[in-house]
Amino acid sequence: MEWANDKSKGGVLAHLERLETQMSRSCKNLEDPPRETAESDLGTKIHKLRCLRDKLRAEVKQRQARIKASTANAEPDQTLEISEQEAVGGKEENMKAILQAYRFTGLSGKRTSRGVCVCISTAFEGNLLDSYFVDLVIQKPLRIHHHSVPVFIPLEEISAKYLQTNIQHFLFCLCEYLNAYAGRKYQADQLQRDFAAFLAGPLQRNSLCNLLSFTYKVEPQGRSFPFCARLLYKDLTTTLPTDVTITYQGTDASSTSWEEQRASHENLFFTKPLYQVFTSFARNGERLDMSLVS
Amino acid sequence: MDETVAEFIKRTILKIPMTEMMTILKAWDFLPENQLQTVNFRQRKESLVQDLVLLCESKRASLRDAALLDIICEDVDLFDMERFKSSFEKILRRALKNVTVSFRDAEENAVWIRIAWGTQYRKPNQYKPVYVVYYSQTPYAFTSFCHLKSNTPLLSQALTVASNHHKIVKMDLRSRYLDSLKAIVFKQYNQKFETHNSTMPLQETLELDMHMDSRIIHENKIEKERVQRVTQETFGDYPQPRLEFAQYKLETKFRSDFHGGILAERKEPLRCLIKFSSPHLLEALKSLAPAGIADAPLSPLLTCIPNKGMNYFKIRDK
Numbered sequence: 001m002e003w004a005n006d007k008s009k010g011g012v013l014a015h016l017e018r019l020e021t022q023m024s025r026s027c028k029n030l031e032d033p034p035r036e037t038a039e040s041d042l043g044t045k046i047h048k049l050r051c052l053r054d055k056l057r058a059e060v061k062q063r064q065a066r067i068k069a070s071t072a073n074a075e076p077d078q079t080l081e082i083s084e085q086e087a088v089g090g091k092e093e094n095m096k097a098i099l100q101a102y103r104f105t106g107l108s109g110k111r112t113s114r115g116v117c118v119c120i121s122t123a124f125e126g127n128l129l130d131s132y133f134v135d136l137v138i139q140k141p142l143r144i145h146h147h148s149v150p151v152f153i154p155l156e157e158i159s160a161k162y163l164q165t166n167i168q169h170f171l172f173c174l175c176e177y178l179n180a181y182a183g184r185k186y187q188a189d190q191l192q193r194d195f196a197a198f199l200a201g202p203l204q205r206n207s208l209c210n211l212l213s214f215t216y217k218v219e220p221q222g223r224s225f226p227f228c229a230r231l232l233y234k235d236l237t238t239t240l241p242t243d244v245t246i247t248y249q250g251t252d253a254s255s256t257s258w259e260e261q262r263a264s265h266e267n268l269f270f271t272k273p274l275y276q277v278f279t280s281f282a283r284n285g286e287r288l289d290m291s292l293v294s
Numbered sequence: 295m296d297e298t299v300a301e302f303i304k305r306t307i308l309k310i311p312m313t314e315m316m317t318i319l320k321a322w323d324f325l326p327e328n329q330l331q332t333v334n335f336r337q338r339k340e341s342l343v344q345d346l347v348l349l350c351e352s353k354r355a356s357l358r359d360a361a362l363l364d365i366i367c368e369d370v371d372l373f374d375m376e377r378f379k380s381s382f383e384k385i386l387r388r389a390l391k392n393v394t395v396s397f398r399d400a401e402e403n404a405v406w407i408r409i410a411w412g413t414q415y416r417k418p419n420q421y422k423p424v425y426v427v428y429y430s431q432t433p434y435a436f437t438s439f440c441h442l443k444s445n446t447p448l449l450s451q452a453l454t455v456a457s458n459h460h461k462i463v464k465m466d467l468r469s470r471y472l473d474s475l476k477a478i479v480f481k482q483y484n485q486k487f488e489t490h491n492s493t494m495p496l497q498e499t500l501e502l503d504m505h506m507d508s509r510i511i512h513e514n515k516i517e518k519e520r521v522q523r524v525t526q527e528t529f530g531d532y533p534q535p536r537l538e539f540a541q542y543k544l545e546t547k548f549r550s551d552f553h554g555g556i557l558a559e560r561k562e563p564l565r566c567l568i569k570f571s572s573p574h575l576l577e578a579l580k581s582l583a584p585a586g587i588a589d590a591p592l593s594p595l596l597t598c599i600p601n602k603g604m605n606y607f608k609i610r611d612k
Contacts, residue, residue: 135488148487
């Protein structure tokens with residue numbers, strides 16, 4: 001009770017009051033400084049960062065100016081650099097053009113991130129036809145990621161036989177099938193389009209264009225009876241038929257001249273592409289006309 | 295004779311149907327007529343093949359002879375549309391007197407078939423026909439919904455026999471859009487290929503929407519770019535084929551990260567059906583991760599739909 005007696009000026013209650021005020025003052029002292037110091041800390045940090053940023057910006061500007069000055073001084077070297085650049089650019093254009101032109105060889109490719117994308121460009125008798133793609137993933141085992149080969153081409157069979165063991169053979173085999181298909185399709189399309197006058201009915205064909213069935217006349221004006229032709233292409237790697245059947249349903253079917261014609265037509269279909277056969281019919285027709293005129 | 299050649303000849307002869315055996319062996323012209331006559335062609339195929347291989351061995355067949363036989367045997371599909379149509383119709387009529395079958399040649403390789411089914415005593419119902427589209431020399435046919443399920447086996451048989459195949463399988467793939475179904479089964483949906491002739495740059499920069507205010511910064515730009523990249527790898531750049539549904543029939547045990555819980559304790563598998571529907575399901579799935587609704591990569595059950603050619607799944611615990 002010593003201190004109570006020392007400090008008390010108003011007894012215990014007054015003492016308690018004094019303690020209370022002391023406590024609240026010390027609490028305030030504890031709170032305010034942290035807030036203030038935190039704020040001022042951040043403030044100084046921001047200030048420091050701003051100064052640093054300005055300094056760095058100034059430095060960057062200085063360096064850029066220095067570079068400009070040095071390049072201005074070194075102008076004659078710059079023009080030499082430019083012409084070298086142009087030369088390299090020209091070579092690059094050349095290479096790109098060559099790579100693009102590879103398409104015309106029929107088999108070309110481009111490296112991809114996974115492997116290679118092979119492009120098979122089909123052609124028939126000097127006409128460039130559709131291109132088909134096979135995107136290969138180079139892994140063990142080698143596999144096809146995706147492709148644009150039509151579904152009726154036996155791609156699965158060919159890849160089962162050759163893809164893992166002899167990729168060259170795989171590509172050549174696929175080229176064969178696709179080129180032959182493209183050639184047969186081109187012949188059938190051409191017949192329907194350019195020689196429609198010779199056809200006496202619709203041309204029947206299937207997806208692979210390996211079975212063609214049609215009726216045709218030798219003269220578009222149609223004084224003669226039509227012939228029925230049935231062409232089978234059992235070898236899917238060729239563009240000429242393996243089986244040709246020509247029948248004739250006219251009244252004088254037994255006459256030798258018609259039999260000769262029929263045989264010669266069969267021979268034509270076996271040996272020549274369709275448009276050549278029909279062009280020769282047209283030419284023969286012209287010759288006949290000429291003979292009539294003269 | 296080399297063992298591999300013998301094996302090759304054996305496998306090639308096994309592939310020949312019995313009805314064509316004699317014709318093909320004669321066309322091959324390796325085994326002379328008198329020797330062929332000593333062989334019993336009425337025995338079981340395996341024994342017949344063994345006898346023939348022995349004869350080839352005695353004549354010392356070479357790889358070249360075997361390759362020649364292979365070429366002769368090559369089963370080339372000479373699809374004749376007229377023969378298909380007549381065969382198809384004949385099979386249906388033989389089984390069902392009251393049926394209307396009509397054909398229409400669509401594009402060059404395809405035929406549209408319309409079938410109106412009747413019964414033994416009732417005339418065909420012309421208001422509920424079934425349509426079938428068949429692409430020649432492909433192993434696929436597309437049919438419209440058939441109300442009378444009882445006629446499906448007959449239709450399948452007619453298609454199989456007329457198209458010269460051995461069996462037919464129903465795919466779990468349905469859509470209202472024939473072009474999309476074609477794109478999926480003929481694998482025509484992913485038609486972008488890298489060539490030297492492409493005019494578009496290959497490296498497509500993944501630009502986020504740049505119309506936004508430049509004061510707005512994308513905090514998770516790296517994550518957004520990752521999501522874009524994964525989505526592009528999964529779905530590609532091409533327009534997705536159009537499907538309306540994906541249905542999953544689950545019969546699995548409940549799996550949970552939390553131990554315990556009522557469902558986790560079930561011994562029986564849960565049975566439930568989950569159906570996703572959308573006017574354009576695959577495009578909707580493609581936009582899930584970029585929109586932030588799902589994590590990328592998406593579940594393979596969703597992304598395998600065009601690859602596997604199915605949008606109706608049955609999932610059971612292995």
